[in-house]
Amino acid sequence: MANSCNLLFAGFGGQGILFAGKFLAYKGLIENKQVSWLPSYGPEMRGGTANCSVIISDDPIGSPIVSKPDVLVAMNLPSLEKYENDVVAGGKIFVDSTLINKKVERTDVDVYYIPATKIANDNGTPTLANMIITGKVLKEVEFFSMDNTDAALKKVVSARHLDLLDVNFGAVKAGYDFE
Amino acid sequence: MSEKVLMKGNEAIAEAAIRAGCMHYFGYPITPQTEVAAYMSKRMPKIGGTFLQAESEIAAINMVIGVSSTGKRVMTSSSSPGVSLKSEGISYLAGCDLPALVVNVQRGGPGLGGIQPSQSDYYQSTKGGGHGDYHNIVLAPASVQEMASLTVKGFDLADKYRMVAMILADGTMGQMMEPVSLDVEKTEPVEKPWALTGTKCEREHNIVNSLFLKPEELEIENFKRYEKYKYIEENETMYEEYLMDDAEVCVVAFGITARVAKNAVNEARAKGVKVGMIRPITLWPFPKKPLMAAAEKVNSFICVEMNMGQMIDDVRLAIECKKPVELCNRVGGMIPTPEEVLAKIESAAKNGGAQ
C-alpha cells in the first residue's frame, strides 16, 4: 500500500472543491498522517475554475503542490481537459458525469464516472455533489476509508451550519455506496 | 504540545502574533495576505486588542510606528506592492530603532504584477527596501508551522534588537493549510525605557526620532546600528542543512522553493546523486558560514528561486565565488517543479562543477 496520496480536486468556484479537499486533509490529520492543502486563489475563483492540491502522507511532505496527482477529481470539463494528462500512470480519475459528457482518453489510469450532481439533486442536496464524489474517492482509493468521516466533517463544517453535518455525512456515504 | 490544528499560513501568522502578545494590528487588503487582516478583525475585538483597516499601507505602517513608539508589540502585513508603500515607514522604524513585525506574503511583480506566489522581493527585504543604510531581520518560513513559530521569534528578535523583523513568505505559504501547533514559548519581556509612556513629570521626556541634522551625529547613529547588525549576524543566523554530509552538489533554497527542492533532492538521492540542501531560514542575516563550509566540499551550488536570481548574489558572495553557482528559477507567479530542479541537479552532478 502506498504511503502517500497526492490528490487534485478541480472544478468551478462554488462547487465546494476547496471544502472537499479540506475534509480529506482533516481526515488525514485525525488519522495522524502528514497533510497539506493548497488552494488556487484569487479572482479566477469567483465563478471561474477552482482547484486544490491535497497531500496525505505517512512521511513528511515536501512540496505541497500536486503537479502529478495520484487522484484527480474533475467536476467540470475544463478541469478534466486541463489535468487529465498530469495524472500518474496507474492513477485514478473521478469524473462528475452529470456535468462532463466527455470520456477520459487515457487508458493507463482507472476512471470512475459518478453522476454526482444528479445524485445530489435527486437527494435534495444540490450543493453536495462534491461530497458525493469524495465518498467515491474514499471507496476506491486504497489509502482511504470511511473511518473518521464524522469527526473530519465536524472540523470542516462551520459552527453555524452544524445542522448540515448529517446531510454531508449522507452525501459522503451515498458516494461511497454508489456502484 | 497542544493539539495540532489545520490552518492557513496567513491565519497561523495572525494567531501566533496574538499569542506572542501582539495586541495591535494595522493592515490593508491585498491578495494573497488578506486572511491575516480578516483573522485579526475577528479576534482582536474579542481580546481587547486593536484591529484597524487603514486608509493605505502607508497609513498602516505609520500606525505601527505610533504603537511601537509606546513600547507595545505591533504588526502589519501586506503583499509585495503594499510592502513597497510601507518601505518609507520601515526606513523610519529603522532610523528610530523601533521594533515591529512586518509580514510580506509575496506575489509576482514588478508593478501591480500578479497575485500568484513569488520570491522577487528578496532584494527589497534583505538589502533594506527603503532609503538609508539599514537592515531588517528577514525570516523565511517554509511551512505553516514556521509561519507561526517564526512570527513569535520575529517579535522576540525585534524587541531584543529594536528593529524590524520581517516574515518573508509567499502566496503559497500564506494560502496553504498544514497542521500547526500554536504553543508559544514565552520569553522575558524586554525592558523599553525609551518608550513613550508619558513622563508623569518624573523623568526627562523621551524622544523617538530619526532626524539628525548634524552629520557627525548621524554618522555615529549609523555606526552604532551596524555594530548591532554585526552582532546579529554572528548570533542570530538560522538555517537548515539537509543531506549535506557527503553532498557534491548543494542546493540553496528558501521558503516554498525549498519544499520543492527537497522533493528533487530526495529523487536525486534515490538515483544515487550526492546532493544536499542548505535552506536559509534567516535571509538577513544570511547563513554565510555554512555556505562557505559547503564550498570547501561540494563541486557546485544550485540556487532555486522564484525570481530572476536575487539570493544567488548572496550565495556567490558567501562562498567568495569559490565554486560555480547555477540558477534554477521561475518567475511571475510560476513555481519551479521538482522535475525542473531534478534536471538541474543531474546536470550539475554530471558536470562535476566544471563550467
Add this chain to the structure above:
Amino acid sequence: MSVVFEKPHALTDAVLHYCPGCTHGIIHRLVAEVIDELGIEGDTIAVASVGCSVMAYNYFNVDCVQAAHGRAPAVATGVKRSDPSKIVFTYQGDGDLAAIGTAETVHSAARRENITVIFVNNAIYGMTGGQMAPTTLPGQVTQTSPYGRDVEKVGYPVKVCELLSNVDGAAYLERVAVNNVQNVKKAKKAIKKAFQNQIEGKGFSLVEVVSTCPTNWGMTPQKALEWVDEKMIPYYPLGVYKDIYAEEEK
C-alpha cells in the same frame, strides 16, 4: 522678587530655531500653556511632523515621536490606540497636513480618532525655503510659483476646515489666527477646547492656526501680521466650522 511671567512648564529650555517674527513660537506657547492648565503634561504624547516644526520634539516637554511627512495623524492613531489614556496631539504645517498627508488627515477625521491636531497654515513651505503650498493664495509669489499662483494651471488652495466640515467623523474644527492679541486669546481658547475634547473622549478635534512666514513671504514681521488680516483671513475666514457637541447642546 516676584516672578510675573514664566515660560510654561510644558516647554523645554531649548532655544527655538524659528525665524524672527514667525508665529510658530506663539502657537508652541499656547499649546504648552494649555497643557499646563489642563495638568496633562505627564500623560501627553506629541507627534512632530515634517516642516518648520520638525523639531517640535525638542521644545515640548512631553514624550514625542517624530513622524514622516504627512503621516503624523497615522502615527498619532497608533499612539492613541496603544494607550487611550494618553493625550495625543499632532503639530503639523500646511504642506504636511494638506498636501502629502491629505489621506491621513481626512481618514483620521473620518474615524473620529480621539486626537488633537494643531494645524499651522502659513500658506508656504517654510522649511525647504518658501515653495508653493496647498494653501498658497491665488496670485501669491513663492519660489515655485514665481509668477504668482496661477489657479488655472496649478489649482486652487485647499481650505482644510471647510473640507473636513463635510467629514461626519470630525468632531470639532475651528480656524483661528495669532496676528493680534485678540486673536491669540481666541486661538488659545480653541486649542484648549481641542485638548479638552480629547480628554472627554469627544474625538477628532482640529484647530487651524493662520500663521505667518515673514522670511519666505519676504516681509517684515509687522507687515506679515498685517498681511494675515489683509489677505489670509479673507480667504480663510476665522471661526468654528464644526462642533458636533455644540450642535447637540442646542
